[in-house]
Amino acid sequence: MNEIAKIRDAGAEQAGAGTPESLPHNVEAEQQLLGAILTNNDIYDRIAAIIEGAHFYEPVHARIWEVAASRISKNALASPVTLKAFLEDDEGLKELGGAKYLARLAGAAISSFAAKDYAQMIYDLAIRRELIGLGRDISAKAGSVNVDSEPKEQIVEAEQALYKLGEAGQASQGFQSFLKAVTDAVNNANAAYQRDGGLAGVSTGLTDLDKKLGGLHRSDLLILAGRPSMGKTSLATNVAFNIAKAYKRGLKQDGSEGAVDGGVVGFFSLEMSAEQLAARILSEASEVPSEQIRRGDMTEGEFRRFVEAAKTLEACPLYIDDTPALPISQLAARARRLKREHGLDALFVDYLQLVRPATAKDSRVNEVSEITQGLKAIAKELDIPVVALSQLSRQVESREDKRPQLSDLRESGSIEQDADVVMFVFREEYYAEREKPGDEQLDKMADWQARMERLHGKAEVLIGKQRHGPIGNIELAFEGRFTRFSDLARSWQAQPDDEF
Numbered sequence: 001m002n003e004i005a006k007i008r009d010a011g012a013e014q015a016g017a018g019t020p021e022s023l024p025h026n027v028e029a030e031q032q033l034l035g036a037i038l039t040n041n042d043i044y045d046r047i048a049a050i051i052e053g054a055h056f057y058e059p060v061h062a063r064i065w066e067v068a069a070s071r072i073s074k075n076a077l078a079s080p081v082t083l084k085a086f087l088e089d090d091e092g093l094k095e096l097g098g099a100k101y102l103a104r105l106a107g108a109a110i111s112s113f114a115a116k117d118y119a120q121m122i123y124d125l126a127i128r129r130e131l132i133g134l135g136r137d138i139s140a141k142a143g144s145v146n147v148d149s150e151p152k153e154q155i156v157e158a159e160q161a162l163y164k165l166g167e168a169g170q171a172s173q174g175f176q177s178f179l180k181a182v183t184d185a186v187n188n189a190n191a192a193y194q195r196d197g198g199l200a201g202v203s204t205g206l207t208d209l210d211k212k213l214g215g216l217h218r219s220d221l222l223i224l225a226g227r228p229s230m231g232k233t234s235l236a237t238n239v240a241f242n243i244a245k246a247y248k249r250g251l252k253q254d255g256s257e258g259a260v261d262g263g264v265v266g267f268f269s270l271e272m273s274a275e276q277l278a279a280r281i282l283s284e285a286s287e288v289p290s291e292q293i294r295r296g297d298m299t300e301g302e303f304r305r306f307v308e309a310a311k312t313l314e315a316c317p318l319y320i321d322d323t324p325a326l327p328i329s330q331l332a333a334r335a336r337r338l339k340r341e342h343g344l345d346a347l348f349v350d351y352l353q354l355v356r357p358a359t360a361k362d363s364r365v366n367e368v369s370e371i372t373q374g375l376k377a378i379a380k381e382l383d384i385p386v387v388a389l390s391q392l393s394r395q396v397e398s399r400e401d402k403r404p405q406l407s408d409l410r411e412s413g414s415i416e417q418d419a420d421v422v423m424f425v426f427r428e429e430y431y432a433e434r435e436k437p438g439d440e441q442l443d444k445m446a447d448w449q450a451r452m453e454r455l456h457g458k459a460e461v462l463i464g465k466q467r468h469g470p471i472g473n474i475e476l477a478f479e480g481r482f483t484r485f486s487d488l489a490r491s492w493q494a495q496p497d498d499e500f
Contacts, residue, residue, distance in 0.1 A: 023129050024125045025125055031105055033047075033122065034065065036110050037068055038080055044069065044072045055126035057122075060092040064102070080105070134161055141154055201218065206242070208488070209461060217385055217420070221375050221385075222385060222388070222421040222422075223387075224387055224423050233271070234280065234485060235425055241285070244316045244318035248262060264342055266344055266348070268348065270324055272350070274320040279294065290481075328370065329374075335347055351389035357370045369418075390409060392408045392409060403460075406465060420468070424461070424464060426460045426462055427460070458476070459476045
């Protein structure tokens with residue numbers, strides 16, 4: 001039995017066996033649409049993407065649709081005469097008059113131009129019935145006190161079911177013509193061209209990084225990895241802030257309304273509190289060192305800049321969730337809710353190893369595999385880029401060349417496999433500081449000072465994997481006082497000392 005029929009029967013049982021009419025439906029619309037198909041089979045191709053047999057309220061109509069659809073898909077005629085042989089033993093059709101009922105349907109046919117409107121009406125009513133059924137199911141589960149069914153799990157299940165229902169019919173599944181694929185590719189290229197040689201994806205706000213990546217692409221999973229103190233969180237917050245700061249809403253090329261520049265950003269901070277993350281972003285925006293913000297040790301001018309930056313950022317569409325140890329299922333549910341309520345154009349997760357699997361696995365590798373697959377599924381389902389931070393194993397420290405590589409990723413197999421882009425943050429200055437020679441080694445001290453001068457304020461982003469583009473290194477400027485990454489060229493043009 002199909003789902004619509006189940007809901008209808010459930011409605012009949014709860015509302016009283018004799019009153020299934022309480023569920024929304026329009027039998028006349030179903031009759032006229034079926035009649036139109038039986039008189040003109042070409043109409044089927046126009047509406048097949050909108051409705052299917054399960055969307056009909058009357059079970060007999062659903063069966064008539066299925067038989068007609070089956071014949072039309074085989075390039076065979078579907079008419080009252082040809083369908084009669086297939087439905088002769090149908091008890092429901094016999095009650096309605098058998099073959100005469102099929103003839104009456106054809107006689108009540110609507111004109112072909114209205115078929116799409118009728119199909120949409122039948123679909124909308126079916127969705128309403130599914131909503132009613134879902135509501136009753138949620139109510140029944142909540143009323144049944146069961147040790148194995150936690151309320152939080154029920155909420156997640158309900159959200160997933162609602163989101164799936166909301167997205168039903170939004171995107172056509174299955175094969176598409178090569179013409180459509182080529183058209184989409186041309187449209188993406190045109191979007192990039194219109195942005196002055198720019199990007200098909202969302203800009204990171206860092207020119208050199210954008211040139212290498214082409215921006216953050218929808219449905220991509222990007223891994224940003226590094227050892228502690230390399231600046232993973234700083235780079236992630238910088239990019240997230242840049243996207244949210246550039247947000248402009250308007251009409252997109254496909255005619256829908258949404259972000260035409262920048263975007264709405266969701267940030268899961270599983271390590272730092274929302275307040276600490278906000279302080280980092282304010283430090284960057286106000287150019288007040290983060291340690292001074294924590295201590296409250298600011299001059300009047302610095303405090304004024306800090307307050308002005310806070311006022312500017314009030315309307316910034318950056319949403320932070322600092323719940324620790326989130327299961328991947330909860331993370332997905334919260335991302336869906338954010339998209340539904342406020343929109344969502346990019347998602348950041350800091351960091352991957354702190355996300356919990358939905359269910360405990362026999363090994364950590366399998367757990368991380370479930371998490372990365374879940375993050376990739378979120379990227380595809382919500383059609384947004386997902387940037388997940390990741391720790392690196394300690395084997396980096398044992399090498400003379402400390403530059404990270406793909407094999408340094410913890411549980412690297414699943415992360416490498418599921419990610420579209422893998423990037424590493426590397427600051428050689430961090431390691432050079434720890435190799436300072438003793439004061440008595442004057443010759444080595446001179447070399448060390450020259451090396452530190454060359455490395456000071458510089459960072460590298462190493463792209464170890466990019467499914468749709470080149471790998472390579474990008475040099476960035478890093479100002480540790482403000483936890484800020486920027487284009488290296490800008491740091492040469494204006495040194496901080498020039499401001500005073």
